[in-house]
Amino acid sequence: MRATEIKSIVAQLPDHLQEWLAGRNPEEIEAVVPDMVGIGRGKAMPGRKFASEQTMFLPTSIFFQTITGGYADVAIANAWAESDLVLVPDLSTGRAVPWTSDVTIQVICDVHTQDGKLSGLAPRNVLKRVLDLYSARGWKPVVAPEMEFYLTKPNVDPDLPIVPPIGRSGRQGVGRQAYSISGVDEYSAVVDDIYDFAEAQGLEIDTVMQEGGAGQLEINLNHGDPLKLADQVFMFKRTIREAALRHDCYATFMAKPMENEPGSAMHVHQSVVDIETGASVFNDKNDQATELFHGFLAGQQTYLNSVVCLLAPYVNSYRRLVPGESAPINLEWGTDNRSTGLRIPISKPESRRVECRVVGMDANPYLAMAACLACGYLGMVEKLKPREPIVSDAGDLPHELPHDVKEALKAFENAPKVQELLGVEFSQLYIAIKRSEQNDFLRVISPWEREHLLLNV
Incomplete structure (x- = not known):
């Protein structure tokens, strides 16, 4: 039997x-x-x-x-x-x-x-809840996440800094080598295992590339259903960690694991199609951007600040979102402008999409996608209008994002519309968890405090 x-x-x-x-x-x-x-x-x-x-x-x-x-x-x-x-x-x-x-x-x-x-407490169900809102209006979101992460030497003492691993050349990884093919080759053994594990699991990889940090890689996934893509990110994290451990190194998805290296993001490309026709609701018959596109974009500009605590969930997350780093500090938008929080990549009109560059790789993929899509949904149904696009360096403009977890949580607490879409009970639980983590962090004495305060105050 x-x-x-x-x-x-x-x-x-x-x-x-x-x-x-x-x-x-x-x-x-x-x-x-x-x-x-x-x-x-x-x-x-x-x-x-x-x-x-x-x-x-x-x-x-x-x-x-x-x-x-x-x-x-x-x-x-x-x-x-x-x-x-x-x-x-x-x-x-x-x-x-x-x-x-x-x-x-x-x-x-x-x-x-x-x-x-x-x-309603399960993150996967929170995403389903938001997708049901779209479905009720005849819409289906499509996403494509980009996963950035670091390979590091094993770190068994949390008091010691994280350092890059030794590559196949016998040398330690160095930063500022974005898109270097030889940079990826340095860790080819790990990358090969990632490919093999992914193939065995039926997980599709679009591209693998070297990012700007020492030992930092990026894996791009193909676009598709948000729930399926969140499942893939969830599974990929474990897969990448296991591949790294086979070669005596760690894979970390911390937003900012090393002080002098760039942070790790999970950029999320987002579009919406009509369920019946499969056509993008962001593109009209003349291949121009629609009101729904501008509404989605405006919704992210209007509401995304209230959910940054879901996109940047930890104290460390905000070390990435600072001026002068390769990460946004505001929610300006622009076409093919990587300095903005909301970028419109170059594409065919029918593939028009919004890339949210605020999300950190340390975010829960289900909650990050749910939060981003909820903001876009509100903009579409409320017929909001976005600000004018930015063609210059948005990093020279004012810092608009929350500066820390405490500020981000306050913004979420004051956002009843978004809480309603994600689920009020879930939202209150999430706030309680993050406040508890913040209080735990405040009990820790950092090396900076010992170095600069011990004998000087």
Whole structure:
């Protein structure tokens, strides 16, 4: 009976996964849930148990945890009764786990309450909620994320600075080598494993390139459905980390891991198509930008500041968003202008899109995409108008973005329209988690304080 159940499960998995299994039954299946950070929590079990499992549960508190492993003081009724949430496997998300010795697959689970509703606390469901708003108006968003990250030497002492790894030449990586082919070749062993792991998982890579930092790489993903692309970013982070560990280095997605190197972003390209026709609603019959395009753009200019705490979620995130770095400091827009927070890339008219350059690579991809799309949605339905485009260096203009987590959270607290779209209970929980993390950080004495204050004040 169990063999039949396993075969039934395998038959529902994506074609690329069935091809990888090549007739083998999975020995282990990981049922995973993206948490507030954007990492996986869940359960691993033998394939036969997964196939016969009636219902899987995890406590609600998996969404209450801060980045330090502590728990936020949440204003949710009976929160610490730790009632269970129900995990419902989305078999369409099944992927290989090719770095394990056993035949292992992972499946992302939807999170439901015990009465069968999608839990509003789960980040994946927050994105679904926003996508449903678009669908109700006959629209479908399309996104394409760019993933920047650093390869570093293993860092087992958090008091020591992070440094670049040794490349195949035997030399330590150096920065300011953007788009260098030989820069990518320095870490070809890691990149090759990333490609191999991605192929085994059916994950498509558009391009790989060297970014501006020492040991900093960028992987671009093909455009598509926001939920599927958020799933891919979620899986890619784990994949890249595993490939790096095979070669005695770390992969980090911190927004600013090294003081004198540029930060890591997750630029998100966004467009919207008509569900019935598949045509872009940003482009009219004369190949001109539509009111909906300008509304989407204006919505991001108007509301994006209120969700920066979702795009830049940690204290470290704001070390990237400062003047003089290769990151935006405001929400100006311009065509083919990389100094603006909102860039319109060169493209064919039917591919017109908005690239949000504010998002950090440390952001939860589900929440970042939900937040960006919610702002664009508000602009479209409210028929907002954007400011005039910028053709000069937007870095010379005033700093418009929040300067730190505290300022960003205050802006989110004062944005009821956005909170309503993302879910009020989720929004209040997120604020509580980030305030708890901020308080934890304030208890830490930094090397700067010891160096400059110890004997001088």
